[in-house]
Amino acid sequence: MRSIVVLGGGISGLTAAYTLQQKYPDASIQLFEKEPRVGGWIQTVDNDQFLFEQGPHSLRGYGKGSAALDLIQELGLESELIGASKEAATRYLYLHGKLARMPGCLTQAFTSPLFWKAIPGLLRELYTAPGTREESVYEFSKRRFGAHIANTFFDPLVSGIFAGDPQHLSMKACFPLMIEWEQQHGSIVRALFSKRKPAGAPHPLAKLIGRSGIFSFKRGLQQLVDALEKRLRGKIVHQEVKQLKFDRGGITVVLEDRKIAADEVVSALPAYTLGKLVGNTQLMNRLPFASVAVVNVGYHQAQVLPYQGFGHLIPSNQHEQVLGVIWDSSVFKEQNQPGQTRLAVVIGGMRMRDFDCHSQADFVQMALEGIHKQLNMTAKPDFISCRIAKNAIPQYFVGHADWVKEVEAYIKSLSPQLSLVGNSFYGISVNDCIVKARSLH
Ligand SMILES: Cc1cc2nc3c(=O)[nH]c(=O)nc-3n(C[C@H](O)[C@H](O)[C@H](O)COP(=O)(O)OP(=O)(O)OC[C@H]3O[C@@H](n4cnc5c(N)ncnc54)[C@H](O)[C@@H]3O)c2cc1C
Known part of the structure; x- marks a missing residue:
């Protein structure tokens, strides 16, 4: 029986394992994830009072989004889809001490x-x-x-x-x-x-999303992860992969306490982790990553946010610590409990050179000062949480495509049975990750 091992249980690894399982129902498929949960950067926190995304907030339904919509259809999640509100078409910039509305x-x-x-x-x-x-x-x-x-x-x-x-x-x-x-x-x-009209017929699910073209699920993006996890029941092993060894017979996946022989391996790991597993950090570490802190802030009142829209972004020449704020309660109203305000403040990135010197408490403080100054919000929040996403977002610098070619040639030289998916190589959006993982054969 063909044995396939998938490394990493983010959206790339989950989609890869699910896609291969559908294509090869007789193959033995195992997915290894080092954390006690799957989903990678996708993580929704739903504490009965507030629903918050600590990673990605939304997906686009057009362009590459049709691959995600196909997957959603296969998983039977159509009735859970929600589109962004019409107010979310309005976006703002924070410039010279005030919000400026971008023309929609x-x-x-x-x-x-x-x-x-x-x-x-x-x-x-x-x-x-x-x-x-x-x-x-x-x-x-x-x-x-x-x-x-x-x-x-x-x-x-x-x-x-x-x-x-x-x-x-x-x-x-x-x-x-x-x-x-x-x-x-x-x-x-x-x-x-x-190009005012997108090429081709719209996806059958596009009408459920509405005109914004941006979507999530009633209980957040976690629902996509949960549905994939359910389909892969019995195939997910929560163990860290330590090393990959190659010989003519196939690939050996080394775990803490055992080794597994695989005919094929799909890596859905960040480049820096794969580099360690194959013993070539010099090549793999050439891809830099940005770290961000996501501070979720919730209020039991609707009036505290004096605006409606998707949120605001801040150009670097304004010298603010906050990169931008997503006005969650205005974007996906179905995720609100009555009369709530929910925000996600994103801080850090490549702009913040001393990111690693800050604690969660520092980021919370920066977020509260930011929303006070930029949105004039002074009310005391009823809920605050902070997720530090360290080395989370790959940076595709000039020369990225050449680096990917070099990596692909190197991986092929190790074994033609090792394939790559994941946000380090082929696009960082959730849609990009899904498209690449769905293309496996
Ligand atoms: C804060 C934030 C906001 C974002 N917002 C958006 C958005 O709104 N829309 C959008 O489309 N995209 C967004 N993105 C990008 C998108 O979320 C990611 O690019 C995508 O989720 C990456 O998925 P992945 O599976 O490729 O990688 P990951 O999610 O990084 O998954 C890799 C997995 O491998 C596991 N792993 C690592 N090492 C090992 C090992 N040795 N053994 C076993 N398992 C291992 C990890 O634990 C992890 O689960 C955002 C990202 C961040 C961080």
């Missing part, structure tokens, strides 16, 4: 000071020739739109997704679609206007 549509644009200030950059972009080499996000956005748009819009976008530094992150690796638009349409602005 053309009508809003004309009344938005942010838009008027961006016009010279937008016009310049229309007539800027496509790039000819790999650039950082900052180089790309400054070359096309000028420094104002690069610092005001691209910088916080990068903080919001990667908790990263736009001077180092690769535009091609982080935003491949924009590079495609630049090459095909000669301009991002032109592409946005010409």
Whole structure:
């Protein structure tokens, strides 16, 4: 019987094990996860009073999201899906001591000071020739739109997704679609206007999500993890993998107290862990990771947050410790108990060089000071929790694609029976992780 071992029980490993189980029902499949729970960075805390996400908050239903929606359909989770509220289409930036609303549509644009200030950059972009080499996000956005748009819009976008530094992150690796638009349409602005309708028919579940295109589940993203875990019952072993050994017969997976012979191994581990297991930290540690603290804050009153919207992001030139705040209670209202306010304050990332010197209490303090200053919220919270996500978000620097090729060649030289999935290599969103894991065969 074909024996397959999956390493790591985050969304990549769970989806990989589930996909292989569906494709090869006769294979023996085992997934090893070192923690007592599966899910990796996906973790919802639901304490009967407040529901909070300590990792990812939402998924997109369009583009690569259709792979996640297919999975959700197979798992029978359709009735649990919820779409973001219509208010969540509104996003804010915190600039010069106040919140500025980002224009969500053309009508809003004309009344938005942010838009008027961006016009010279937008016009310049229309007539800027496509790039000819790999650039950082900052180089790309400054070359096309000028420094104002690069610092005001691209910088916080990068903080919001990667908790990263736009001077180092690769535009091609982080935003491949924009590079495609630049090459095909000669301009991002032109592409946005010409690509108003997504290609192909919408996913059958798209109507359950609604116009925002952003979704979660009634009881949070944990429901996806729980459903996968249920399907993999009896196949998940909570043990740390210590080493991988290769010989002509296959791969030996070394655990604390035993060894397992596998015909095939799928690694869904972070690169730095896989590097240790195969004895090549030099190559694998070339991928840097950002650490963030997520501080969840809850109130039993609805009025404490004076705004409605998705949340706000803060450009690095504003010199705030907070990267951004997700206004959870305004985004997924079905997850609220009546009259609640829920926020998630994200702190740290590549901007915060002394991240490791701070305690949970420090991050809580920074979060409370941040929401006081930025949202004018002074009420005492009824619930606070802080998760420190150390080395959580891979940073795809310029040269990432070349590094991935080098890693793939190295892994192949060890064994053609070892495959890679996971956020270190093929995209950091939950959707990217699912797409890659679903492609295994
Ligand atoms: C705070 C935060 C917010 C985010 N927000 C979003 C969002 O809103 N939307 C979105 O799409 N994405 C978001 N992301 C990104 C996304 O959540 C992650 O990229 C994705 O969950 C990674 O999944 P993974 O399975 O590849 O890796 P991981 O979740 O890191 O899973 C790896 C697993 O391997 C296990 N492991 C490690 N070493 C061993 C070992 N030796 N033996 C056995 N097991 C081991 C770990 O315990 C872990 O469970 C966010 C990430 C963070 C940290």
